[in-house]
Amino acid sequence: MTTSAAASTMPPLTLLYVPADRPDRLGKALASGADAVLVDLEDAVAPAAKDAARGHLATVLADAPAPAHVAAGAGVAGPAVQVRVNHAGTPWHAADLAAVAELPAAVGVRVPKVESADQVRDLAAALPGRALHLLLETALGVERAFDLATASPQVASLGLGEADLRSDLRVDDETGLAWARGRVVVAARAAGLPAPAMSAWTHVRDLDGLAASCRAGRALGFWGRTAIHPAQLATIRAAFAPAEAEVERAREVVRAVADAAAAGTGTVVLADGTFLDVAMVERARWTLALAGRAAGPEA
Structure with a gap:
């Protein structure tokens, strides 16, 4: 999603x-x-x-x-x-x-x-x-x-x-x-x-x-x-609303997944060495969606 x-x-x-x-x-x-x-x-x-x-x-x-x-x-x-x-x-x-x-x-x-x-x-x-x-x-x-x-x-x-x-x-x-x-x-x-x-x-x-x-x-x-x-x-x-640190972390996760897909690799690792799994990626997307909704209708 x-x-x-x-x-x-x-x-x-x-x-x-x-x-x-x-x-x-x-x-x-x-x-x-x-x-x-x-x-x-x-x-x-x-x-x-x-x-x-x-x-x-x-x-x-x-x-x-x-x-x-x-x-x-x-x-x-x-x-x-x-x-x-x-x-x-x-x-x-x-x-x-x-x-x-x-x-x-x-x-x-x-x-x-x-x-x-x-x-x-x-x-x-x-x-x-x-x-x-x-x-x-x-x-x-x-x-x-x-x-x-x-x-x-x-x-x-x-x-x-x-x-x-x-x-x-x-x-x-x-x-x-x-x-x-x-x-x-x-x-x-x-x-x-x-x-x-x-x-x-x-x-x-x-x-x-x-x-x-x-x-x-x-x-x-x-x-x-x-x-x-x-x-x-x-x-x-x-x-x-998620804290800004949560939002930035979620953006990092989504970017890392996109970069890995572009490079043709199935291994996704953040800059701090954290390996990502499917649940973490879905949670990141949820956090970004939550942040958008919490910003209000005008967002």
């Missing part, structure tokens, strides 16, 4: 939630620079406003620009769009799925509290051809992570819903989530899915804490993060 090909298949880095009952905020979210906009029917919408929020979907998303992978060469590209529905145990779930089914096919569905492969298959049948983004928010969901990830070809990503998961696990801080985080990263990659995005950081004004948490997540294998305020986007992007 070339660096440009790797970049084109990378998942969103910044994903911004916007409540569906506030259509006035959607335009701002689409213009925020987020890689994906998550239109929320669930936690951000009060029970009394659920029906009205659902009614806004067709109107507000009809004017949204197509995602970049759809609009390439065909007009103005915008961020990817997903709709987070209410979970299957609520009285709003069926109506949410029916509303999503009427939206353009490029709009994905974000599903909270997924716990069974049968539930995933039911979602796929109800929303044929539509990307399913599964949120694991209970101990049972985490235990079944790989089974859920492989339950349907429509599964496009896994993620954690950490507020509910903390409650279910009865833990108070990020230390108690370490195993669950590692589990979802391994399950996603074992299933051939992108690295998962981290859950939202709820302390909107604590950007230092957000940055530190993002760096810890990146070390575990996460890629990107959901946000609940546009002010968090730049911090998330910067925290996941």
Whole structure:
């Protein structure tokens, strides 16, 4: 895979939630620079406003620009769009799925509290051809992570819903989530899915804490993060960006491979004597793609 090909298949880095009952905020979210906009029917919408929020979907998303992978060469590209529905145990779930089914096919569905492969298959049948983004928010969901990830070809990503998961696990801080985080990263990659995005950081004004948490997540294998305020986007992007030394090392690896190919040799050695293998070369290409995405849409 070339660096440009790797970049084109990378998942969103910044994903911004916007409540569906506030259509006035959607335009701002689409213009925020987020890689994906998550239109929320669930936690951000009060029970009394659920029906009205659902009614806004067709109107507000009809004017949204197509995602970049759809609009390439065909007009103005915008961020990817997903709709987070209410979970299957609520009285709003069926109506949410029916509303999503009427939206353009490029709009994905974000599903909270997924716990069974049968539930995933039911979602796929109800929303044929539509990307399913599964949120694991209970101990049972985490235990079944790989089974859920492989339950349907429509599964496009896994993620954690950490507020509910903390409650279910009865833990108070990020230390108690370490195993669950590692589990979802391994399950996603074992299933051939992108690295998962981290859950939202709820302390909107604590950007230092957000940055530190993002760096810890990146070390575990996460890629990107959901946000609940546009002010968090730049911090998330910067925290996941590779250091300049990492980027330069990756460039050296890619150059060495190209030079070896041009010379007709299968042995690739860096200036410091490091022998390269396939895994190191692929990681270098990933680092360069990551750096390009982290530089922002204008890059």
